[in-house]
Structure formats: structure tokens, C-alpha cells
Amino acid sequence: MALTETVTPVWTQRLLHAKREVVLLAAIVLIGGFFAVSSPYFLTLDNLTTTLRNSVDLAVISAGMTLVIISGAIDVSVGGVLAVSAIFIGRGFQWGLPAPVIVLLGLAVGTALGTVNGAVVAKAKVPPIIATLGTMYVFLAVLFLVIGGEWISGLPDTLSPLVSGNLLGLPVPLYLIAGVYGVCYLLLRHHAFGRHLYAIGSNENSARLAGIAVDRVKIQVYALLGFLAATGALIYVARLRNVEVNIGTTIALEAIAAVILGGANIRGGVGSLLGALLGVLFIKMIQNGLVLIGVSSLWETVVIGGLLIVVLTADALKHGGPQRAQ
Numbered sequence: 346m347a348l349t350e351t352v353t354p355v356w357t358q359r360l361l362h363a364k365r366e367v368v369l370l371a372a373i374v375l376i377g378g379f380f381a382v383s384s385p386y387f388l389t390l391d392n393l394t395t396t397l398r399n400s401v402d403l404a405v406i407s408a409g410m411t412l413v414i415i416s417g418a419i420d421v422s423v424g425g426v427l428a429v430s431a432i433f434i435g436r437g438f439q440w441g442l443p444a445p446v447i448v449l450l451g452l453a454v455g456t457a458l459g460t461v462n463g464a465v466v467a468k469a470k471v472p473p474i475i476a477t478l479g480t481m482y483v484f485l486a487v488l489f490l491v492i493g494g495e496w497i498s499g500l501p502d503t504l505s506p507l508v509s510g511n512l513l514g515l516p517v518p519l520y521l522i523a524g525v526y527g528v529c530y531l532l533l534r535h536h537a538f539g540r541h542l543y544a545i546g547s548n549e550n551s552a553r554l555a556g557i558a559v560d561r562v563k564i565q566v567y568a569l570l571g572f573l574a575a576t577g578a579l580i581y582v583a584r585l586r587n588v589e590v591n592i593g594t595t596i597a598l599e600a601i602a603a604v605i606l607g608g609a610n611i612r613g614g615v616g617s618l619l620g621a622l623l624g625v626l627f628i629k630m631i632q633n634g635l636v637l638i639g640v641s642s643l644w645e646t647v648v649i650g651g652l653l654i655v656v657l658t659a660d661a662l663k664h665g666g667p668q669r670a671q
Contacts, residue, residue: 365608369623373630380634387637394516398508398584400629401518402427402577403599404622408529409570410600411621415533416566417546417613418473420462423574423600424593425484430455430578432488435497435588444503452575458484459571463564481597489590497588504583521580525573526618533618542566546613595646602653603628611657 380387406423413420433454437447458480465476510517533539541562544552553559577596582588605611606627607620632645 366617366620366623369606369608369620369627373623373627376627376634377630380630380637384634384637387634392633392637396629396633397516398518399633400625401508401521402580402584403596403603403629404522404625405525405573405580406570406577406596407600407603407621407625408525408618409566409573411604411607411609411616411618412529412533412539412542412566413570414601414604414609414611415546415613415616416542416563417549418466418563418566419601419611420477420567420570421474421597421601422458422462422477422481422484423570424595424597425481425488426455426458426462426571426574427578427581427593427596428488428588429458429484429491430575431582431588431592432491432497434578434582435500436491438500438503439497448504448579451579452572455575455578456568456572459574460564460568462571463567466567467560467563488592492588492590496590498586500582500586500588502586504579505586507580507583509583518580521576522622525576526622530618538562538565543614546615548614598646598653599628599649602649605653605656605660610660 377387386392406427410420410423430451434447434451437450442450462477462480465471465480466473469476471479506517507521508518512520533542541552541557544555544557545559545562549559581592603624604616604621605624607617607622607624609616609620628649631648632642635645635648636642
């Protein structure tokens with residue numbers, strides 16, 4: 346089967362994606378209106394700017410998660426990748442390394458861990474959710490072994506401009522998000538790598554018959570997600586200037602929820618970067634709004650998990666059966 350035949354269904358479903366994005370945008374407007382009425386602080390410039398600065402790490406990781414889900418895979422270990430990368434970033438400061446070396450160290454660690462995930466999935470043929478669930482526990486074990494159950498705190502503000510800085514009158518996080526999503530868009534729409542991701546997610550066997558190096562592409566997309574998780578770690582350290590023992594525990598759920606809410610199909614072959622970004626906005630708006638109206642933060646995960654279940658159930662009913670095995 347030719348590659349063009351494999352990926353054609355992706356383009357015929359763009360109208361469906363647009364509908365999901367429009368629905369999500371409408372939900373953002375409606376729920377945002379509710380929070381604006383419920384709290385006088387919701388629409389203030391300070392609150393909106395703070396929400397943006399708190400969203401950048403999730404937005405960056407969600408871009409990479411979109412690519413992974415398009416390929417028909419998933420990564421529940423991304424929080425562990427972020428955590429281990431953050432550890433090395435924190436230790437780098439404690440060791441007195443120059444800032445550029447610390448940045449490269451963190452990015453290298455995240456990329457390496459992502460590559461490990463990809464190799465386990467592609468070469469060992471372990472189903473993605475099982476593989477990354479296993480590596481998640483390994484990464485969390487590394488977290489506790491390295492920091493011994495204690496925080497790495499009191500880090501310098503060297504990286505702070507990544508989240509608190511402004512450039513040409515706009516917050517630096519806007520440039521970070523635009524850069525990451527711009528590059529991912531080019532990869533998906535104007536590079537063979539993106540076409541291969543859609544082809545693999547639509548029908549892996551057909552992709553192999555079309556001559557695509559499926560294993561290599563899987564490893565590459567996991568490595569890219571690892572790189573972006575490490576970028577999220579840099580942003581996390583820049584914002585909080587410490588590394589907590591429970592770092593990254595919810596970000597995988599939030600990233601997956603953002604991507605699925607944005608129109609991606611958990612079976613693969615379908616995904617939208619714009620939808621994922623709207624999903625991030627939706628999740629962060631709910632988190633911020635619940636805090637402002639005095640609802641316990643414990644309900645944030647309940648709401649996000651509940652939304653994810655509803656969307657996945659609706660998708661399963663629409664496609665008439667259980668998800669395909671990976």
C-alpha cells in the first residue's frame with residue numbers, strides 16, 4: 346500500500362478535528378465566563394499572566410505527547426522523565442556547573458530517557474502503556490535514590506527569565522510555546538517524519554509495507570518527547586527554584602487529557618496541536634478557577650480524570666468497540 350493511501354484518512358477527518366476544537370473553545374468561553382462571574386480576580390492581568398507562566402511546562406510536554414499519540418502510542422512516564430531531568434538540573438547548580446552546561450545536561454538526560462522508552466516499545470515490542478508504566482517506576486526510584494526523599498532547594502534564579510522574563514513587551518513563555526508548537530507543526534505538516542507518524546498511527550503494518558522505518562520513527566518520537574519533558578523540567582526549576590520529591594506526579598495525566606480533549610484519537614493516526622493547546626488552556630483555566638472560588642485542589646484531578654473518561658467513552662462508542670491493542 347502506498348504511503349499516500351495510508352495517510353489520506355487523516356486529511357478527510359480535519360473537519361471532525363475542527364468541530365472538536367470549536368466545541369472545546371466554546372467550553373473554555375463558557376467556563377471562563379462562570380469563573381469570571383464567580384471571582385473578581387479571574388480576568389485580572391496579573392492572574393492571566395500567572396496562569397500563562399504556570400502553563401508553559403504542560404504546554405510544551407503536551408506538544409510532544411500529541412506526536413506520540415498520533416503515532417498510536419502513549420507515554421505515562423513523562424512525569425518521571427521530567428523529575429529525573431530536574432534532579433540533574435538541580436544537582437548541576439549544586440555542583441557549580443555553568444548554566445549552559447546545566448541546560449545541556451538536563452536536555453541530554455531527558456532525551457536519553459525518552460530514547461530508552463522508545464527502544465523498549467520499538468525493539469522489545471512491549472505495549473507502550475506497559476513499557477512506560479514500568480519505566481515510570483524506574484525513574485521514580487532514581488528520583489528517591491538521588492535526592493533521598495528530600496527536596497533540592499535554594500537554587501539560584503539563573504533560569505528564572507524563562508518564566509518571569511519579558512521580551513518586546515510579551516512574556517517569554519509565549520515565545521517558548523510558540524517556538525515549540527511551531528517546530529512540531531512543521532514536523533507534522535511539512536516533513537516526512539510527521540507523515541510517518543500519521544501512517545504508523547493509522548496502520549502500522551501498512552506503514553511497514555510502505556517502507557517506513559517504523560522502529561526508528563517510534564524511538565525518535567519518544568526521544569523528542571523526552572527532550573520536551575526535559576524542557577519542562579528547566580521551566581519547572583526556573584519557576585520554583587527547587588526540586589520536590591513529588592515532582593511530575595500529575596503532569597502525564599494532564600498532558601494526555603489535554604491532547605485527548607483537543608481531538609486526538611487514543612488509537613493513533615489523529616491529532617491536533619491546536620486542539621492540544623486548547624486542552625492545556627482548558628485544564629489550567631479549571632485549575633486556576635477552582636482555586637479562586639475556594640475549591641480544594643484535590644478536586645482538580647477528579648475533574649480532569651472525569652473529563653478524560655467521558656471523552657474516551659464517547660470516542661469508543663463512536664468507533665463502535667474497544668481500542669485496538671498496541
